[in-house]
Amino acid sequence: MRNLTDRAREAKDKKAAIGPDVDLATFTAEPVRHDYVKDLKTLPVVDRERLIQAGIDTTESGRAGTYIQMDTAVVHAHAKQEGLEVIPIKEALKKHEWAREHYWKLVSVDADKYTAAAELNLHDGYVIRALPGAKAVWPVQACLYLDKDNISQYVHNLIIAEEGSELHVITGCATSPRLKRGLHVGISEFFVKKNAKLSFTMIHHWAEEVMVRPRSVGIVEEGGLFLNNYICMKPVRSLQMYPTTHLVGKGAVARFYSILVGTPGSEMDVGGRILLKAEDTKAEIIARAITNGGTIINRGDLVGEVTGVKAHLECKGLILNGGIIHAIPELQGKADGVEMSHEAAVGKIAQEEILYLMSRGLSEDEAISTIVRGFLSVDIPGLPPKLQEEIDRAVDLSSKDVM
C-alpha cells in the first residue's frame, strides 16, 4: 500500500491524455457524514425518486443485493443471494487478502491525476463479487449518489465474477436536486474469470455542473463473457472516460453498448477499447449518440492481436437540434487473419421516415420521438430481460426529454 501512495503522490498533477482538465482543488473532498440506513424504505422521498431514475429500486424487489453510497459515506451494503458478496471497499481491503490482490491490479494508480486522487482521497466504493459457480438470478444494484453541493467523490469499485459464476450489476449514479456542482471520480476494475459471465449496466444521471471522470479496466479470461452497457442521457458539464477491456483467454467475449444524449452545455468524451489477445476472442462496440446542442466525442478502438479474432465497431450519431458529434472509430489489426470492421454514421432524422409515420396517423412530434426511440433502442443479446427493461425505461424517459 505504501508503494501505491507514493506513486499516487507523484502523479497527482498529471493531466489526463484526453478531455478538459479539471481543477480538483475547486471541489471539497472532506468526508460528509451520512447515517447508515438499514431499511431503504426509510429514505426521504426525494432521494428515493432520484434513485429510481438511476435504476435503483428501494423496495429491492428483483434485486440480488444493494450498495448505496452518498457523497463519501456508505449508506447501505448487503447481498441478498447466497454466493454473492457486496462489501464496501475499505472494509474489504482491511479484511480480505483477495480484495487487496485485485485492488489497482488493472488500472494504474499513476495513470493520471484522477486515479492518483482516487487513491489519496479514497471515499470507499463497492466490491461486488460472485463466488465460483454462483449464478445470480437478479442483478445487484449499486448507486453512487452526490448530495452535498461542490463535493468531490472519489470511489474505487471491484467487480469480480469468479470462475463459472454469473453476475449482473446495475449501477446508477445520481445527484440530489439541491446539488449544483460536483465531481465524481470512479475507478472500476472488472474481473471476469474462466467461463464466468458478467453484465454491467451503468446509468448516469448527473446535473448540469457536474464533472465526471470514470477510469475503468476489465479483464476476461477463457470462455468468459463481459457485457458492458452505458447510458448517459442527462446533462453533465464534462464527462470523459475510455474504459478498456483485455480479452486474455481463449473464446473470451466482450460487448460494449453505449447510449449518449448530449444536452446543451454538455460535453461528453466517451470511448471504449477492447484488446483481443487470445484466439477465438470476439468483441463488439455499439454506440448511439444523439445531441440537441451538446458536444459528443465518441471513440472506439478495437485491437486484434492474434489470428482469427472477430471484432466489430458501430457508431451512429444523430444531430437533432445543433451540437457536435465527433465519431472516432479505430481498428488495429496486428496479425494475419483478423476479421475486424466498423461502421460510423452521423446524420439527421430522415424526412422520409417522419412522413411515413405521419401517414400512419402520428403527429410530426410523435413521429420524431418514435424514430429517436427506435434509434436509441439496442437489443443486447445475453442481457437478462429485467435489465433490458431497465434500459428501455431509461431510454423512454429520456427520449421524451430530448424532444
Add this chain to the structure above:
Amino acid sequence: MLLIEDLQVKLGEREVLRHIDLQINPGETHILFGPNGSGKTSLLMTIMGYPQYKVTAGRITFKGVDITNLPINERARLGIGMSYQRPPTVNGLKTRQMVQICAGGRDVDVAGMAARMNFTDFLDRDINAGFSGGEIKRSELVQLMAQQPDLLLFDEPESGVDLENIALIGNTISMLLQRDFHTEPHKSQLQRKKERTKMGLIITHTGFILDYVTADKGQVLFNGVLSCSNNPSDIFNCIKVMGYEECVKCAI
C-alpha cells in the same frame, strides 16, 4: 367521396400533374394505369399529402373536407391510407410496434393479422429492414389492416411479389376494399355492394392484380394528364395490344 378538381402539381421545378379531375365515390375502386414516369405515384403521394408535391392549382376534397393543404397525419386521421412500394426503414422500430401505431390506440389482433399474411416471423424485426419486395407488400397490408382507412391507395401492390403470394396479396386487397366473397357470407352480394363504403385507387403495371380485385373504373395517366376513363379490363387489353400512346386517344 374523393373529389379532385383541376389539380396541378409540381415536384421541385417540374410539373408532374396537369389538370387532373377524378371522382371516386364511396364503395368504388379505380385502377390507375400509365407508363413509367407518367405521374401515377405523384398522384397518390399528392392525395396522401406529401409536402414535396406542391399543389399549384385545383383542389382535393375528401368526405366533404377540403384537404388540399391538410398535413399528412390529418389526412390519415380522416381515413386515407397508403400501401407504399418502397417505404423507408425505421431502425429500432419493430414491425409489431408499427402495426400498433397504425391501429391508432385501438386494440387490434396484431398476431392474427400477421398470421393471415404469413408475416409472423417479421413482427420482431425492424420495420422494412432488409425486407424483399414481396415482404414489403405483405408488411404494408398488415399495417393497412390495422389502420382500416376508408380510401386506400396502393402503389404497385404486386411488384416484386412471387407467384405464391400474389393470390394472398390480391385477396387481402379485395378484403380491405370490401370486395371479397368470404366476409359476411349471410348477405347477398347485391346487399354487400350496396353497403360497400371503402374506396380504392390502385396503381398497376402488370394488371395481375385484376385477377383478384374487381374494379369499377380504369384511369390512364399519361404525361401528367388523366387521359382515359373506362372499364379497367378494356383499358388493360387496349394497352396490351396497342400501347399507352394509342390507348390514351380514347379521351379525344
